[in-house]
Amino acid sequence: MKIKKDEVKLLLLTYLLCMALFTNLAILKDDVDKGALYMGLIVCALITATQILIRKFYPHGDKFLIMFACILAVIGIAVLYRLDTSVAIKQLAWFTGGVIAFIFLVVAIPDVxxxxxxxxxxxxxxxxxxxxxxxxxxxxxxxxxxxxxxxxxxxxxxxxxxxxxxxxxxxxxxxxxxxxxxxxxxxxxxxxxxxxxxxxxxxxxxxxxxxxxxxxxxxxxxxxxxxxxxxxxxxxxxxxxxxxxxxxxxxxxxxxxxxxxxxxxxxxxxxxxxxxxxxxxxxxxxxxxxxxxxxxxxxxxxxxxxxxxxxxxxxxxxxxxxxxxxxxxxxxxxxxxxxxxxxxxxxxxxxxxxxxxxxxxxxxxxxxxxxxxxxxxxxxxxxxxxxxxxxxxxxxxxxxxxxxxxx
Incomplete structure (x- = not known):
């Protein structure tokens, strides 16, 4: 039970980190950059979809692995958005593809x-x-x-x-x-x-x-x-x-x-x-x-x-x-x-x-x-x-x- 509570806490902290970074990016300009907020929401949605699918169909595996990966990806996309918006959009697309590939492989591979x-x-x-x-x-x-x-x-x-x-x-x-x-x-x-x-x-x-x-x-x-x-x-x-x-x-x-x-x-x-x-x-x-x-x-x-x-x-x-x-x-x-x-x-x-x-x-x-x-x-x-x-x-x-x- 403690492990599940720790997983939930880490997931909530991941959402908090994601929105904090992208909200910060949004308010850097005179006019609020809505694109940064939308990107933050999309990243959170991808993380949520991954967590729901993995927990529903594969409840016994190590959930911390994918959560650590999501935390690092959130930081990467946010920093890339600060450097070059077009590069961040491409990275988001790759992250989306990576998440899809991850879910597909977890489902498709019967046993390593x-x-x-x-x-x-x-x-x-x-x-x-x-x-x-x-x-x-x-x-x-x-x-x-x-x-x-x-x-x-x-x-x-x-x-x-x-x-x-x-x-x-x-x-x-x-x-x-x-x-x-x-x-x-x-x-x-x-x-x-x-x-x-x-x-x-x-x-x-x-x-x-x-x-x-x-x-x-x-x-x-x-x-x-x-x-x-x-x-x-x-x-x-x-x-x-x-x-x-x-x-x-x-x-x-x-x-x-x-x-x-x-x-x-x-x-x-x-x-x-x-x-x-x-x-x-x-x-x-x-x-x-x-x-x-x-x-x-x-x-x-x-x-x-x-x-x-x-x-x-x-x-x-x-x-x-x-x-x-x-x-x-x-x-x-x-x-x-x-x-x-x-x-x-x-x-x-x-x-x-x-x-x-x-x-x-x-x-x-x-x-x-x-x-x-x-x-x-x-x-x-x-x-x-x-x-x-x-x-x-x-x-x-x-x-x-x-x-x-x-x-």
Whole structure:
């Protein structure tokens, strides 16, 4: 009963946050912006529809997962509306599509455990998806990680590659058995190891180091949970360091990113401008922010995707930013909690993989914004603008929701 009360409280707080943000946006102009109020009501209606359908037909799953996702999406759409109304409308459309996809998958997937036998299909899909951006030869901010379809728009194949990559590793590693013989261990792990190297190799060639870090974090977490052996973690780290050194020496784009990371102020007129402006924005916002609509996000390059967290910290404050990070942590915690409650290994490894995907993506982009690691062009899950990212996140969320319902 207490859980249901907590769910209701969180839902009411989500509505309150949504209307507070959009009401604030509406009164920023001399004439009240009714479009902001309408958008807030539409978002609340979508959240309500999702909650009603999930609670009515699937009452036993973890409801906090979808609520955390809705909170993050509310913040993202509101901040995007403040930056660019047209972008916010597109994000709302993607959010609507993501919610529909989430509900469809939850209804359509009978039991995640039944999909553990399709290892070869996941392998083929991963092999096909990962090099697609290389074949397209479309460079964006120094990386070749986008594919554009005329008349439709662009997407990042690596976003969908994450899904097939996790499904493949879960399917392959579920059969792992602890062997004292190294040769027998090698026979079980050589194929997944080659797939991991293949995926990372494609991303390095695309110069998409942010995604490479995420794929590495996913693989490392899943391999350790599947085998329980620290030596494989050490081997993975050593190979990743070697690969990083090779990438640093091969690609000038990587060298520039590292040099800018080491001293962004030295390169402020070139590659360091984005990081420096983000840090200035965060510092000017302080603990409680300058207020929604009162900052200067126009000085921050790529503020709707890569550096949207800097915009949030400037106008809503570091306290608000810390709250967002706590929500991501709770998201990760609920996912890992489900992983240790299920008995099926395929379900467990999927949950670990998708939870690690979210955690790694958050750590990589926020670490880049604060210049803890080199800045990479990836999205902040459910907050940054990006259709591929939204669809991927709701697919992962649907899988986590279904697994949370398993006995």
């Amino acid at each position: 455990r039944d999909f553990g036998k399709y290892e070869k299909i996941y392998l083929i899909m991963t092999i096909v998806i990962m090099p697609m951006a290389l074949l397209a030869h479309q460079e964006t901010y120094g990386a070749t990680n986008w594919v554009t379809i005329p008349g439709i728009g662009g997407f990042q194949p690596s976003e969908f590659g994450k899904i097939t990559f996790i499904l493949y590793l879960a399917s392959a590693l579920q059969k792992y058995e602890d062997k004292s013989n190294i040769a027998e261990d090698f026979r079980q792990l050589w194929k997944p190891a080659l797939v991991v190297m293949y995926a990372l190799g494609c991303l390095v060639l695309q110069k998409d180091l942010g995604s490479a870090l995420i794929f590495f974090g996913i693989a490392l977490t899943m391999v350790y949970l599947a085998t329980g052996k620290k030596k494989y973690v050490v081997i993975c780290f050593v190979l990743f360091v070697i690969g990083s050194v090779i990438a640093y020496n091969l690609f000038s784009h990587v060298r520039v990113r590292v040099q800018v990371w080491k001293n962004p102020w030295k390169y402020i007129d070139t590659g360091g401008y984005q990081i420096v402006q983000g840090l200035y924005a965060i510092s000017s916002g302080g603990m409680f922010g300058s207020g929604l609509g009162q900052g200067y996000p126009g000085f921050i390059p790529v503020n709707t995707s890569d550096l949207i967290f800097a915009v949030i910290c400037e106008e809503l404050g570091m306290v608000f930013g810390l709250g967002i990070m706590i929500i991501y942590f709770l998201f990760f915690y609920r996912g890992m909690r489900a992983a240790f409650r299920v008995k099926d290994r395929f379900s467990m490894l999927n949950t670990v993989g998708f939870s690690a995907m979210i955690a790694c993506q958050v750590l990589v982009i926020i670490g880049g914004v604060f210049s803890v690691i080199p800045l990479t062009g990836i999205t902040l899950p459910l907050i940054s603008y990006g259709g591929s990212s939204i669809v991927t996140m709701f697919f992962a969320l649907a899988i986590l929701q279904k697994i949370s319902e398993e006995d």
